Amino acid sequence: MEHREWIETLVGRHEKPLCRYAYSLTRSVSAAQDAVQETFLRLCKADRAKVEGHEAAWLFRVCRSRVFDMQRKEKPMNPLTPAREAVLAAPGHNPAEAADRHDTETLVPRLMDGLPERQREAIRLKFQQNLSYRDIARVLDTSEGNVGFLIHTGIKSLRDQMKTLSGAVS
Amino acid sequence: MNFDPNDPRLTAYILNELTDAERDEVEALLAANPEAATFVAELRATTGLLATSLAAEPELTLDPARRAGIAAAAETQPAGRIVEFPWWRTLAGFGAAAAALMLAVVGLHLQRVKESRSSANEQQIVAGIVDEQPTDAARGVATTQAGIKDDRLVASPPEATFDAADLEMMAEPPMEEQSLDNAFTMSAPAPAAAPASPALASTRAVGFAAKGIVGSQFAERRRQERDNVSTIISPSQDDFDVIRENGFLRVGDHPLSTFSIDVDTASYAVVRKMLNDGFRPPRDAVRIEELINYFTYDDPAPVDGRPFATRLEAAPCPWNPRHHLVRIGIKGKVIDRAERPPLNLVYLLDVSGSMNDPNKLPLVKRSLQALVNQLDARDRVAIVVYAGAAGRVLPPTPGDQGTAILEALERLEAGGSTAGGAGIELAYRTAREQFQSNAVNRVILCTDGDFNVGTVQRGDLEAMIEREAKSGVFLTVLGFGMGNYKDSTLELLSNKGNGNYAYIDDFNEARKVLVDQMLGTMVTIAKDVKIQVEFNPAVVAAYRLIGYENRILKKEDFNNDKVDAGEIGAGHSVTALYELIPVGQPLPDVPAVDALKYQMPSSPAAPDTEALTVKMRYKEPDGDTSTKLEFPLSAEALGQTVSSDDFRFAAAVAGFGMLLRDSEHRGSFTYADALRLAESALGPDRLGYRAEFLKLVRNAEAITGRE
Numbered sequence: 001m002e003h004r005e006w007i008e009t010l011v012g013r014h015e016k017p018l019c020r021y022a023y024s025l026t027r028s029v030s031a032a033q034d035a036v037q038e039t040f041l042r043l044c045k046a047d048r049a050k051v052e053g054h055e056a057a058w059l060f061r062v063c064r065s066r067v068f069d070m071q072r073k074e075k076p077m078n079p080l081t082p083a084r085e086a087v088l089a090a091p092g093h094n095p096a097e098a099a100d101r102h103d104t105e106t107l108v109p110r111l112m113d114g115l116p117e118r119q120r121e122a123i124r125l126k127f128q129q130n131l132s133y134r135d136i137a138r139v140l141d142t143s144e145g146n147v148g149f150l151i152h153t154g155i156k157s158l159r160d161q162m163k164t165l166s167g168a169v170s
Numbered sequence: 171m172n173f174d175p176n177d178p179r180l181t182a183y184i185l186n187e188l189t190d191a192e193r194d195e196v197e198a199l200l201a202a203n204p205e206a207a208t209f210v211a212e213l214r215a216t217t218g219l220l221a222t223s224l225a226a227e228p229e230l231t232l233d234p235a236r237r238a239g240i241a242a243a244a245e246t247q248p249a250g251r252i253v254e255f256p257w258w259r260t261l262a263g264f265g266a267a268a269a270a271l272m273l274a275v276v277g278l279h280l281q282r283v284k285e286s287r288s289s290a291n292e293q294q295i296v297a298g299i300v301d302e303q304p305t306d307a308a309r310g311v312a313t314t315q316a317g318i319k320d321d322r323l324v325a326s327p328p329e330a331t332f333d334a335a336d337l338e339m340m341a342e343p344p345m346e347e348q349s350l351d352n353a354f355t356m357s358a359p360a361p362a363a364a365p366a367s368p369a370l371a372s373t374r375a376v377g378f379a380a381k382g383i384v385g386s387q388f389a390e391r392r393r394q395e396r397d398n399v400s401t402i403i404s405p406s407q408d409d410f411d412v413i414r415e416n417g418f419l420r421v422g423d424h425p426l427s428t429f430s431i432d433v434d435t436a437s438y439a440v441v442r443k444m445l446n447d448g449f450r451p452p453r454d455a456v457r458i459e460e461l462i463n464y465f466t467y468d469d470p471a472p473v474d475g476r477p478f479a480t481r482l483e484a485a486p487c488p489w490n491p492r493h494h495l496v497r498i499g500i501k502g503k504v505i506d507r508a509e510r511p512p513l514n515l516v517y518l519l520d521v522s523g524s525m526n527d528p529n530k531l532p533l534v535k536r537s538l539q540a541l542v543n544q545l546d547a548r549d550r551v552a553i554v555v556y557a558g559a560a561g562r563v564l565p566p567t568p569g570d571q572g573t574a575i576l577e578a579l580e581r582l583e584a585g586g587s588t589a590g591g592a593g594i595e596l597a598y599r600t601a602r603e604q605f606q607s608n609a610v611n612r613v614i615l616c617t618d619g620d621f622n623v624g625t626v627q628r629g630d631l632e633a634m635i636e637r638e639a640k641s642g643v644f645l646t647v648l649g650f651g652m653g654n655y656k657d658s659t660l661e662l663l664s665n666k667g668n669g670n671y672a673y674i675d676d677f678n679e680a681r682k683v684l685v686d687q688m689l690g691t692m693v694t695i696a697k698d699v700k701i702q703v704e705f706n707p708a709v710v711a712a713y714r715l716i717g718y719e720n721r722i723l724k725k726e727d728f729n730n731d732k733v734d735a736g737e738i739g740a741g742h743s744v745t746a747l748y749e750l751i752p753v754g755q756p757l758p759d760v761p762a763v764d765a766l767k768y769q770m771p772s773s774p775a776a777p778d779t780e781a782l783t784v785k786m787r788y789k790e791p792d793g794d795t796s797t798k799l800e801f802p803l804s805a806e807a808l809g810q811t812v813s814s815d816d817f818r819f820a821a822a823v824a825g826f827g828m829l830l831r832d833s834e835h836r837g838s839f840t841y842a843d844a845l846r847l848a849e850s851a852l853g854p855d856r857l858g859y860r861a862e863f864l865k866l867v868r869n870a871e872a873i874t875g876r877e
Contacts, residue, residue: 152178
């Protein structure tokens with residue numbers, strides 16, 4: 001496959017998942033798109049042989065570091081980045097409003113928000129991107145064992161909370 | 171192995187991440203320890219819920235400008251490492267195609283500036299692309315040394331798959347969290363790229379090929395997307411057909427407007443979900459007629475024994491006061507709950523493993539419990555389940571024996587794989603056992619769309635469902651779980667079975683479909699309902715049908731009983747709106763057809779007392795020939811300035827949909843106008859749907875205000 005075709009295939013396959021992933025980290029549409037564009041621009045210049053075989057892990061890892069890189073650059077200027085503000089101001093994230101919605105549709109995202117960041121990230125990579133433990137370990141730069149621990153602890157804590165909630169209802 | 175809730179192997183077991191030996195150990199534990207088994211089942215339910223919830227998150231894509239930037243960069247093949255490329259060589263390496271693409275991007279940009287819809291942000295994007303290469307390359311060089319240095323400090327395993335060059339690309343300076351576990355423990359590369367879930371991958375592949383993103387078609391795709399360039403969010407896995415909004419038509423050239431009614435409401439649920447999640451829905455997800463018809467209207471019910479009544483109303487158009495808005499309101503015969511026919515229902519429930527999510531089988535149970543509460547002694551309920559094998563868990567039971575029915579529901583558990591064919595056969599057999607000619611005989615299939623017909627041939631299955639529908643047992647399909655909108659099998663089955671297909675994403679929706687509108691869902695009162703409007707050129711110069719773009723029929727289809735159209739259930743409301751330009755008002759840029767040379771001109775002296783006539787055709791639920799009804803609207807009625815709550819509310823919803831779709835006809839209408847109009851028209855709003863709409867308009871206003 002030609003270089004250009006190869007890039008386009010990967011863009012086609014990973015554009016949406018990466019955008020969704022980047023958005024989960026930035027909560028800003030334009031910042032997420034910036035990070036994903038940067039990721040693919042880096043892919044254009046990357047040594048193909050080094051990427052092939054684990055494209056998803058490579059892309060997610062680069063994308064993640066783009067996001068944190070961009071956030072670090074912004075941080076000294078705005079302690080509360082515009083991205084975060086947008087989320088706080090978004091109608092769907094009004095805590096009072098969120099509190100009276102009990103359907104499962106909003107319950108899971110709300111409970112997820114309460115998990116530690118690393119657990120949240122690992123869970124998202126597993127259940128939204130369907131990456132293996134090994135690939136998640138590559139993206140998060142940790143061991144497979146640690147990924148197993150993060151995911152299990154996160155799932156268990158969600159299960160505990162849901163149990164408490166349903167107990168309170170019935 | 172002892173049971174320890176903190177053992178990560180329990181989750182790894184569910185996710186298939188264990189070695190064979192480890193898996194055997196866990197399975198032995200689960201077999202021996204019921205507490206552990208329950209715990210793992212709960213974990214599994216949680217993982218299912220998570221996957222569903224995360225899959226339902228709105229999807230984001232790159233905008234065309236950024237995508238074109240990547241396409242341009244993809245033209246240049248790296249000869250080695252980035253450091254070997256001075257920025258000017260990168261730039262010079264651009265082919266003519268890349269340059270053309272860039273020009274196209276700038277051109278696109280200029281056009282959008284002309285349309286005054288460009289934001290400062292977009293200008294930056296274009297600027298960013300034009301000088302992206304040099305700055306990016308330069309930055310790459312700058313970060314390279316630092317990156318290599320850092321990574322040599324933290325990690326140098328011999329078998330690492332990403333070497334220093336990769337790390338240079340990734341250029342990830344250390345972060346706080348990394349102190350947790352800083353070992354860079356990458357083993358040999360996986361033999362193949364990490365596969366996404368196969369179903370997902372194939373869906374994507376199809377969509378990808380269909381959209382033609384490959385090769386030089388980037389530019390083509392960008393052109394296609396130019397019209398909805400502001401739409402960057404689309405929900406997961408759902409593709410929306412492009413809707414070309416109906417424009418104004420001159421009455422002289424097009425005196426007839428013909429369409430099929432539509433009682434679908436799915437678009438409203440999609441729009442609601444996206445707006446509540448903080449996203450602007452893509453314009454093609456906004457089907458205005460489905461937004462309008464989500465609501466119940468209080469039009470008078472028929473009194474003359476007809477299956478439905480029709481009400482015509484006119485008032486000045488809220489978004490263009492020089493135009494009129496005409497509302498056609500259709501109200502299906504309301505059947506008193508006490509006088510409704512008895513129901514002979516067979517619930518056919520998918521209890522296969524995939525139904526294990528809390529928003530599937532548990533929601534099915536709650537939904538059906540809500541339905542059971544509506545039943546009485548005349549009704550019969552039976553439950554058939556299918557998974558690996560089909561079985562009857564409840565024989566036909568009178569509807570007033572709620573406890574027995576509920577207990578049977580309560581006992582259900584998900585597990586095993588799906589074999590729907592045998593289940594459907596058993597369900598129909600059960601329905602026939604209790605068949606009553608005066609009753610509504612229905613099989614209600616509840617599934618998540620992973621419908622596997624098992625040993626039965628698909629064609630045989632369809633034939634059976636069709637045969638059963640002809641003999642009076644209809645099929646209702648309820649889809650559960652998110653992200654299965656495209657399940658053509660289910661929709662096809664319900665169509666074959668003279669049935670309906672509803673999508674239940676939460677308990678509120680279940681209550682709407684199975685309790686509040688139970689009779690509409692269960693009892694069909696008219697089928698193949700078509701509308702044809704004839705306009706009087708002496709009164710109306712031009713008209714525009716709002717929404718129903720996918721339901722337009724040819725004028726000759728109206729009298730053709732072989733052409734199918736929509737069905738109306740008991741108590742259903744259907745509303746259609748026309749925007750009219752009265753004679754004497756300026757016409758927008760609508761090209762006229764030349765006057766005919768050989769034909770007689772149509773009577774120029776049509777009486778100016780009537781503005782239009784609405785003609786309707788319908789068939790009885792079991793009939794094959796249609797009946798025609800006619801309702802004229804007087805010209806005088808066009809002058810009305812007082813309108814009903816229903817009129818104003820439907821207009822507010824239509825205006826809201828036009829704003830979301832960025833309709834060229836929206837005039838100066840704003841979300842605030844929609845809000846004001848809807849607030850003046852809440853009516854009794856017994857179930858709070860209209861109040862929920864107000865919230866949605868506020869959300870939309872906030873979201874689009876941010877853009």
